[in-house]
Amino acid sequence: MSASCEVYAPSDLKTALHLKSRYRDDLHVVAGGTLSVRLMSANAIETKNLMLLERLPLSFIRVSGRNVQIGAMTRLIDLIDNRLPKALVLAARSVRGLSIKSMATVGGNVFSPSPGCDVATALMALDAHLTLQSMNRKRSVPLEKFYRGPLKYSIRSNELVAMITVRNPPQYSTFTKLTPLPNSGPTIASVAIALDVNKREIVRRASVAVGGITTHPYRAKYVERFMLNKKLSNITLDQVEQGLVPKGLTIIKDANASSEYRERMVPVLFMRALNSLVKEVSRR
Amino acid sequence: MSSSKVNIIRFVLNDEPVEVLVPPTEILLNTLRERVNVKSIRYGCGEGSCGACTVLVDGKPRLSCLTLTISVDGRDVTTVEGLSKDGELHPIQKAFIEHNAAQCGYCTPGFILLLKALLDRNPNPSRDEVIDSLSSNLCRCTGYKNILEAAMSVVRRR
Amino acid sequence: MMELSTIGKPVPNFYAQSHATGQTQYVDDVSFPGMLWAKAFRSPVPRGRIKRIDYQKALNVPGVVSVLTSKDVPNNLTVDLFMIGVGPPDEPVLAEEYVNYIGEPICLVVAKDQYAAQKGAERIEADIEELEPLLDPEEALRPGAPIIKSWGHNAFIYGSGTDGATPPGGQGRPYFQVKRGDVERAFQSADHVIKGEYVMHPQEHAPIETHVCVAKPEPDGRLTIYSSSQAPYFVRSNVANVLKMQESKIRVISLNVGGGFGGKVDPDIEQLTALAALKTNRPVKWRWTREEEFTVSTVRAGTKVYLEDAVSRDGLILGRKGRLIHDAGAYSKTSPYGVIKATVNLSGPYRIPSAYYQGYCVYTNKQPSSAMRGYGAYESTFAVELHMERIAKSIGIDSWEFRFKNAYRRGDVSVTGKVMEDAYLIEVMKEAARLANLRLPEHLLLMSSER
Numbered sequence: 001m002s003a004s005c006e007v008y009a010p011s012d013l014k015t016a017l018h019l020k021s022r023y024r025d026d027l028h029v030v031a032g033g034t035l036s037v038r039l040m041s042a043n044a045i046e047t048k049n050l051m052l053l054e055r056l057p058l059s060f061i062r063v064s065g066r067n068v069q070i071g072a073m074t075r076l077i078d079l080i081d082n083r084l085p086k087a088l089v090l091a092a093r094s095v096r097g098l099s100i101k102s103m104a105t106v107g108g109n110v111f112s113p114s115p116g117c118d119v120a121t122a123l124m125a126l127d128a129h130l131t132l133q134s135m136n137r138k139r140s141v142p143l144e145k146f147y148r149g150p151l152k153y154s155i156r157s158n159e160l161v162a163m164i165t166v167r168n169p170p171q172y173s174t175f176t177k178l179t180p181l182p183n184s185g186p187t188i189a190s191v192a193i194a195l196d197v198n199k200r201e202i203v204r205r206a207s208v209a210v211g212g213i214t215t216h217p218y219r220a221k222y223v224e225r226f227m228l229n230k231k232l233s234n235i236t237l238d239q240v241e242q243g244l245v246p247k248g249l250t251i252i253k254d255a256n257a258s259s260e261y262r263e264r265m266v267p268v269l270f271m272r273a274l275n276s277l278v279k280e281v282s283r284r
Numbered sequence: 285m286s287s288s289k290v291n292i293i294r295f296v297l298n299d300e301p302v303e304v305l306v307p308p309t310e311i312l313l314n315t316l317r318e319r320v321n322v323k324s325i326r327y328g329c330g331e332g333s334c335g336a337c338t339v340l341v342d343g344k345p346r347l348s349c350l351t352l353t354i355s356v357d358g359r360d361v362t363t364v365e366g367l368s369k370d371g372e373l374h375p376i377q378k379a380f381i382e383h384n385a386a387q388c389g390y391c392t393p394g395f396i397l398l399l400k401a402l403l404d405r406n407p408n409p410s411r412d413e414v415i416d417s418l419s420s421n422l423c424r425c426t427g428y429k430n431i432l433e434a435a436m437s438v439v440r441r442r
Numbered sequence: 443m444m445e446l447s448t449i450g451k452p453v454p455n456f457y458a459q460s461h462a463t464g465q466t467q468y469v470d471d472v473s474f475p476g477m478l479w480a481k482a483f484r485s486p487v488p489r490g491r492i493k494r495i496d497y498q499k500a501l502n503v504p505g506v507v508s509v510l511t512s513k514d515v516p517n518n519l520t521v522d523l524f525m526i527g528v529g530p531p532d533e534p535v536l537a538e539e540y541v542n543y544i545g546e547p548i549c550l551v552v553a554k555d556q557y558a559a560q561k562g563a564e565r566i567e568a569d570i571e572e573l574e575p576l577l578d579p580e581e582a583l584r585p586g587a588p589i590i591k592s593w594g595h596n597a598f599i600y601g602s603g604t605d606g607a608t609p610p611g612g613q614g615r616p617y618f619q620v621k622r623g624d625v626e627r628a629f630q631s632a633d634h635v636i637k638g639e640y641v642m643h644p645q646e647h648a649p650i651e652t653h654v655c656v657a658k659p660e661p662d663g664r665l666t667i668y669s670s671s672q673a674p675y676f677v678r679s680n681v682a683n684v685l686k687m688q689e690s691k692i693r694v695i696s697l698n699v700g701g702g703f704g705g706k707v708d709p710d711i712e713q714l715t716a717l718a719a720l721k722t723n724r725p726v727k728w729r730w731t732r733e734e735e736f737t738v739s740t741v742r743a744g745t746k747v748y749l750e751d752a753v754s755r756d757g758l759i760l761g762r763k764g765r766l767i768h769d770a771g772a773y774s775k776t777s778p779y780g781v782i783k784a785t786v787n788l789s790g791p792y793r794i795p796s797a798y799y800q801g802y803c804v805y806t807n808k809q810p811s812s813a814m815r816g817y818g819a820y821e822s823t824f825a826v827e828l829h830m831e832r833i834a835k836s837i838g839i840d841s842w843e844f845r846f847k848n849a850y851r852r853g854d855v856s857v858t859g860k861v862m863e864d865a866y867l868i869e870v871m872k873e874a875a876r877l878a879n880l881r882l883p884e885h886l887l888l889m890s891s892e893r
């Protein structure tokens with residue numbers, strides 16, 4: 001920490017963006033702090049100047065029809081809200097414990113690497129877009145395109161994530177994860193599925209996101225294409241297993257699980273998620 | 285401009301105003317322990333995994349090892365010392381004593397505060413919700429059974 | 443029957459009130475004006491030879507007061523439990539020429555606060571020639587394995603190389619052996635011979651309070667040590683020995699321990715904290731991080747057990763051979779004692795008329811292992827009970843029946859020659875079955891530990 005470290009806690013976005021464009025990468029942005037403060041304490045980042053986002057009016061959930069807008073500073077606990085797509089609610093619920101849920105923000109979760117990206121995984125299956133804002137520009141980036149490699153994001157040094165949008169999501173969605181704790185806990189692997197079916201339960205739209213096994217979540221495109229126009233309850237594990245974890249991915253490992261175990265669990269979680277959707281669809 | 289260089293931090297700690305001078309990157313855990321001399325919040329990991337350092341900020345649970353002191357400027361901070369009023373223990377504290385929910389006691393204040401935050405949010409949580417919420421915190425002595433019993437006894441009494 | 447006043451009744455923890463109000467005092471709560479903080483610079487490699495240490499940059503960090511190396515330690519050998527017969531003293535307080543596990547302390551940085559101490563430790567540069575590490579204890583026993591101990595082989599044998607009186611041991615020799623009866627004959631007359639291998643991985647105690655110590659030099663030349671140790675007397679004799687001080691000049695205050703589980707039995711931090719306090723003439727605190735707690739504090743030893751039983755047609759154990767390999771990690775700590783306990787316990791609570799057990803205490807380039815809740819007994823129990831299941835299964839007899847048949851009865855003699863005066867295993871198993879809602883066959887229920 002240099003002696004000249006300035007601290008800002010702006011209460012309006014305009015000031016925040018002004019500071020961001022003035023300092024660019026010389027400004028360390030702190031949202032909920034669960035990752036950023038940890039890195040600071042570990043001396044893992046040389047702190048220049050600090051900007052706390054928590055006073056910004058970016059904590060909101062707006063629901064209109066089937067569209068959802070979520071402010072970047074919304075805490076994960078507030079996503080446990082029945083108006084939101086189920087995958088998102090389940091992902092937020094699965095985050096370990098009340099304290100982390102109350103501190104971590106949605107905006108921060110999008111940056112957070114595995115195993116801490118459950119909400120981002122659900123958002124990816126819901127085709128979420130990020131609103132990236134700078135002083136004089138606002139652009140929308142699909143979450144999937146946001147990741148450009150491990151810890152590499154398509155965000156410019158003068159931008160902040162202001163909001164996350166989910167437009168007209170599929171009617172059905174779910175999220176499952178494997179964790180060593182009985183309820184919510186650290187992620188070993190996770191799968192989020194979102195889909196639409198017609199009256200005869202034929203899949204008309206499907207997206208599948210896999211989280212917790214690579215640095216950031218990814219979409220299992222092959223499986224999505226395979227599911228299209230199939231009857232939901234006819235899809236079996238051996239048809240999709242190959243496509244869930246494409247060859248060549250770098251799978252992480254940590255104290256909770258090896259990379260081999262993580263990889264092997266993805267098909268299991270996919271089937272759990274799929275079966276719960278089959279049940280839900282048949283109940284409608 | 286609403287921003288300013290922050291050095292002097294003022295907050296209310298258990299109903300008493302506090303003023304401290306801190307470096308910008310100091311975590312609340314260290315400020316409270318080393319500068320304000322509140323010892324009931326404890327270092328267990330410094331990275332959010334154990335919950336021994338839990339405090340309430342404006343009533344919400346915060347891990348003080350992941351909270352910058354500068355961020356509590358102007359806010360209300362509660363530690364376990366703030367729960368008993370005029371010598372009368374808070375019902376959660378009483379339940380922990382009755383149910384023998386503390387063995388070495390190192391984790392206890394964190395659990396009590398976390399449970400208070402949960403019950404203030406949802407006075408009637410299910411057993412699963414209690415387990416789920418308390419999974420922020422670790423205890424290595426009790427095996428959790430007595431902690432959960434203490435927690436459920438407070439829920440039932442409400 | 444007389445009404446019992448205490449037995450069977452819950453007794454409130456007399457700290458309950460102070461725990462629930464957060465008023466219990468732990469060592470981390472001790473603080474003095476002008477207190478310094480310590481932080482270790484640790485080995486980044488499992489095995490290596492230190493060629494050069496450069497700590498000038500650490501001294502240049504604002505707030506850093508002193509950097510201690512092995513040269514500053516008056517007697518650079520942790521004696522640990524040697525004074526109660528558990529040895530040998532083989533562990534330097536700060537590494538000298540060699541490092542033997544990742545995290546072994548090389549220097550201690552003392553600074554005005556924890557931030558400066560951390561920064562100081564990060565600035566130390568060490569040129570360490572990496573040597574091939576020894577990670578598998580069975581590998582360590584093979585001829586030709588790299589030798590990591592000064593006495594010429596990787597196993598501990600009482601006396602050898604340390605007292606100069608006993609002949610040197612060898613690579614393949616066990617440390618502790620138990621023999622009873624004619625085990626070879628038992629195997630010749632057996633109807634079944636059943637073998638098994640059992641591996642238990644190391645375990646970390648992970649107390650929520652990490653190791654922490656405050657040492658304060660007193661104006662009269664004495665030293666006060668506040669320690670989270672479970673064993674304050676070990677602390678006092680070790681510090682006295684390492685600092686070459688009289689024990690009577692050292693006062694150890696043991697406050698509430700925030701969880702220990704055996705992990706705070708070995709004096710791991712007190713010697714250096716005390717030394718830092720004397721060198722700087724200031725109170726010094728050293729508190730391990732969670733990472734240090736996991737990577738350098740002691741663990742329960744990883745253990746491998748080979749068992750081979752001679753069993754008769756009607757399900758009686760006639761003899762057992764056991765070979766137990768205890769991974770001590772880089773240094774002895776209390777491992778040799780653990781090996782004795784583990785080896786003796788290879789009979790479990792069963793009547794084994796003839797036996798031959800061998801216990802090996804083996805060194806590897808890993809964090810040292812030591813005490814943890816019932817250590818020794820626990821590792822062999824794990825192996826023995828799995829083996830009992832395996833035998834029952836392979837000779838086609840119910841495992842409850844098999845245990846009842848072979849349980850110690852009153853008057854039986856243990857493998858070490860102890861006469862069992864108060865055997866109760868059969869009664870305990872009956873009660874366990876009842877609590878588990880398991881119906882045992884009538885003939886087992888009729889059995890008792892009386893002869």
Ligand SMILES: Cc1cc2nc3c(=O)[nH]c(=O)nc-3n(C[C@H](O)[C@H](O)[C@H](O)COP(=O)(O)OP(=O)(O)OC[C@H]3O[C@@H](n4cnc5c(N)ncnc54)[C@H](O)[C@@H]3O)c2cc1C
Nearest residue numbers: 031032033034035036096105108109111116117118161332
């Ligand atoms: C003990 C523990 C358990 C956890 N368990 C889980 C779990 O079970 N599931 C799970 O999904 N996650 C888990 N996490 C991870 C946690 O969810 C993430 O760390 C969190 O979501 C990050 O959000 P934050 O608000 O704390 O961000 P911060 O830590 O404040 O910031 C993270 C990064 O994002 C950047 N950033 C944040 N917001 C913005 C913005 N609006 N614009 C630009 N940049 C921004 C920051 O600069 C920083 O680089 C856990 C974390 C801990 C410590």
Ligand code: FES
Nearest residue numbers: 328329330335349
């Ligand atoms: S010390 Fe803050 S969570 Fe462990």
Ligand code: FES
Nearest residue numbers: 387388423424425
């Ligand atoms: S009582 Fe010891 S850690 Fe919980």
